[in-house]
Amino acid sequence: xxxxxxxxxxxxxxxxxxxxxxxxxxxxxxxxxxxxxxxxxxxxxxxxxxxxxxxxxxxxxxxxxxxxxxxxxxxxxxxxxxxxxxxxxxxxxxxxxxxxxxxxxxxxxxxxxxxxxxxxxxxxxxxxxxxxxxxxxxxxxxxxxxxxxxxxxxxxxxxxxxxxxxxxxxxxxxxxxxxxxxxxxxxxxxxxxxxxxxxxxxxxxxxxxxxxxxxxxxxxxxxxxxxxxxxxxxxxxxxxxxxxxxxxxxxxxxxxxxxxxxxxxxxxxxxxxxxxxxxxxxxxxxxxxxxxxxxxxxxxxxxxxxxxxxxxxxxxxxxxxxxxxxxxxxxxxxxxxxxxxxxxxxxxxxxxxxxxxxxxxxxxxxxxxxxxxxxxxxxxxxxxxxxxxxxxxxxxxxxxx
Amino acid sequence: xxxxxxxxxxxxxxxxxxxxxxxxxxxxxxxxxxxxxxxxxxxxxxxxxxxxxxxxxxxxxxxxxxxxxxxxxxxxxxxxxxxxxxxxxxxxxxxxxxxxxxxxxxxxxxxxxxxxxxxxxxxxxxxxxxxxxxxxxxxxxxxxxxxxxxxxxxxxxxxxxxxxxxxxxxxxxxxxxxxxxxxxxxxxxxxxxxxxxxxxxxxxxxxxxxxxxxxxxxxxxxxxx
Numbered sequence: 321x322x323x324x325x326x327x328x329x330x331x332x333x334x335x336x337x338x339x340x341x342x343x344x345x346x347x348x349x350x351x352x353x354x355x356x357x358x359x360x361x362x363x364x365x366x367x368x369x370x371x372x373x374x375x376x377x378x379x380x381x382x383x384x385x386x387x388x389x390x391x392x393x394x395x396x397x398x399x400x401x402x403x404x405x406x407x408x409x410x411x412x413x414x415x416x417x418x419x420x421x422x423x424x425x426x427x428x429x430x431x432x433x434x435x436x437x438x439x440x441x442x443x444x445x446x447x448x449x450x451x452x453x454x455x456x457x458x459x460x461x462x463x464x465x466x467x468x469x470x471x472x473x474x475x476x477x478x479x480x481x482x483x484x485x486x487x488x489x490x491x492x493x494x495x496x497x498x499x500x501x502x503x504x505x506x507x508x509x510x511x512x513x514x515x516x517x518x519x520x521x522x523x524x525x526x527x528x529x530x531x532x533x534x535x536x537x538x539x540x541x542x543x544x545x546x547x548x549x550x551x552x553x554x555x556x557x558x559x560x561x562x563x564x565x566x567x568x569x570x571x572x573x574x575x576x577x578x579x580x581x582x583x584x585x586x587x588x589x590x591x592x593x594x595x596x597x598x599x600x601x602x603x604x605x606x607x608x609x610x611x612x613x614x615x616x617x618x619x620x621x622x623x624x625x626x627x628x629x630x631x632x633x634x635x636x637x638x639x640x641x642x643x644x645x646x647x648x649x650x651x652x653x654x655x656x657x658x659x660x661x662x663x664x665x666x667x668x669x670x671x672x673x674x675x676x677x678x679x680x681x682x683x684x685x686x687x688x689x690x691x692x693x694x695x696x697x698x699x700x701x702x703x704x705x706x707x708x709x710x711x712x713x714x715x716x717x718x719x720x721x
Numbered sequence: 722x723x724x725x726x727x728x729x730x731x732x733x734x735x736x737x738x739x740x741x742x743x744x745x746x747x748x749x750x751x752x753x754x755x756x757x758x759x760x761x762x763x764x765x766x767x768x769x770x771x772x773x774x775x776x777x778x779x780x781x782x783x784x785x786x787x788x789x790x791x792x793x794x795x796x797x798x799x800x801x802x803x804x805x806x807x808x809x810x811x812x813x814x815x816x817x818x819x820x821x822x823x824x825x826x827x828x829x830x831x832x833x834x835x836x837x838x839x840x841x842x843x844x845x846x847x848x849x850x851x852x853x854x855x856x857x858x859x860x861x862x863x864x865x866x867x868x869x870x871x872x873x874x875x876x877x878x879x880x881x882x883x884x885x886x887x888x889x890x891x892x893x894x895x896x897x898x899x900x901x902x903x904x905x906x907x908x909x910x911x912x913x914x915x916x917x918x919x920x921x922x923x924x925x926x927x928x929x930x931x932x933x934x935x936x937x938x939x940x941x942x943x944x945x946x
Contacts, residue, residue, distance in 0.1 A: 321834045322831075627817055633803065634809070635800045635880075636804075638796050639796075
């Protein structure tokens with residue numbers, strides 16, 4: 321039998337029972353769409369995290385107070401700190417040739433006001449180098465000036481959102497804002513930059529680190545951000561940081577250094593396995609669709625008993641009958657998978673509508689894998705009905721009307 | 722001899738009971754013969770026809786078809802013989818409802834993998850010969866009983882078999898379309914095909930040159946002329 325005739329024969333028999341065929345296609349389509357959509361959600365989450373880390377800046381190392389004992393675990397954001405990380409610790413890091421820029425970071429929350437408007441926002445204490453390390457850009461004015469980091473100058477840089485809330489469309493440059501009970505002159509406004517790692521840089525006020533130290537009455541840093549002199553210099557920079565801090569902290573390793581690459585790699589791994597797990601769960605629905613195909617094909621075989629008997633009478637060997645039914649199952653799977661891919665595309669567009677910030681991307685392997693799985697499950701579950709058809713006794717099959 | 726049966730035995734299990742549908746049947750049919758098999762229901766005539774058509778295997782005995790022992794052929798080889806040498810005509814036509822008349826006739830050619838242009842030519846010829854040319858595109862449910870049976874006959878003969886096996890071909894038809902169908906079957910016989918027809922209609926059976934009567938799995942009468 322020619323392939324074209326096989327296809328035609330299967331199409332005719334599928335079209336002959338539209339409701340049954342439609343239901344099976346629906347099941348297959350939902351299964352395939354689930355696999356594709358869920359994997360693209362996983363992939364989207366992975367990209368989201370990767371993008372977030374990339375937006376932190378390049379060749380970045382983060383020094384946290386406290387020692388993380390477990391390797392590869394999450395950074396000890398709330399770790400016990402035996403010794404504070406101080407501004408002079410941060411400045412001493414500059415002695416290494418592998419380190420280009422160092423930005424100490426002090427974090428606190430304080431009310432920021434102008435006129436009768438007051439907002440409670442995050443106040444960052446840092447130095448001019450934060451601008452480079454975080455890759456910030458200015459909308460207006462300039463950033464915290466370079467100079468003696470120990471001088472508590474009363475000036476500040478506002479995030480874009482904070483500026484709009486306090487000043488509206490007026491220029492804030494040269495004006496004063498109150499942070500807690502002190503007055504600071506506004507020297508610049510950051511341009512719009514999205515969130516990065518939960519830090520909404522548009523809703524902050526940045527003041528010199530010495531001013532922050534005075535404001536919050538505290539000398540310990542939240543963290544130090546370090547930019548290595550190049551990508552290759554990252555391990556060297558890490559070693560240098562650990563060595564310098566150890567010398568300054570009485571020979572104790574009490575800081576944790578996170579490199580962006582390591583962090584990225586970890587998250588990448590986590591999200592990849594997450595995506596695979598989700599895809600695995602989704603493929604269960606494909607197996608369910610396969611079982612449905614099996615059931616319906618079994619019914620089809622018993623409904624088409626007379627037809628199978630006739631095929632045998634006109635000289636079709638059992639193997640050929642088996643092939644015909646298997647081709648039917650395969651075509652069902654393929655058409656269903658095609659419909660599923662369309663469904664997934666539609667679903668993706670809806671998701672993009674609902675979550676515009678979330679990068680929903682269908683990974684290149686997902687459609688291929690889903691279609692492959694659909695085909696395999698259709699064929700596996702098609703074998704039993706096809707064999708049953710092939711083994712039908714023609715006499716019994718033909719004796720029925 | 723085109724058909725030679727030797728001591729064919731076929732037993733069915735019905736409940737606890739063993740039913741001997743065929744008992745030591747021996748029968749020879751010459752090429753080009755027109756043979757009717759008659760008998761009451763349960764006499765084994767349909768079983769005999771199924772065995773002749775290789776749809777059923779005897780429990781014992783040997784069946785030579787065109788001097789070839791069919792008893793130890795496998796499924797594929799038997800299908801091959803059915804495809805090329807045997808044409809079936811059934812009481813209930815067994816047309817595939819979703820296919821048009823032409824497609825039903827074409828089915829054996831399609832299954833045999835014959836080239837589409839050649840197929841079309843042969844189908845058109847066959848339909849034309851049976852006066853169904855204007856019914857080619859109709860589905861079985863749009864045809865009368867007589868027309869359906871003629872489509873089935875066109876299908877049975879499309880591969881130019883040497884043997885036509887008919888199982889109550891008029892059993893489901895009114896008198897006039899039954900007559901029509903019998904005319905067609907007899908014209909096949911005149912063209913040289915061997916025709917074996919099972920019927921319990923005595924009038925129909927009498928028309929055959931050779932008449933075999935069966936009873937309880939035995940051939941009780943075999944008359945010619």
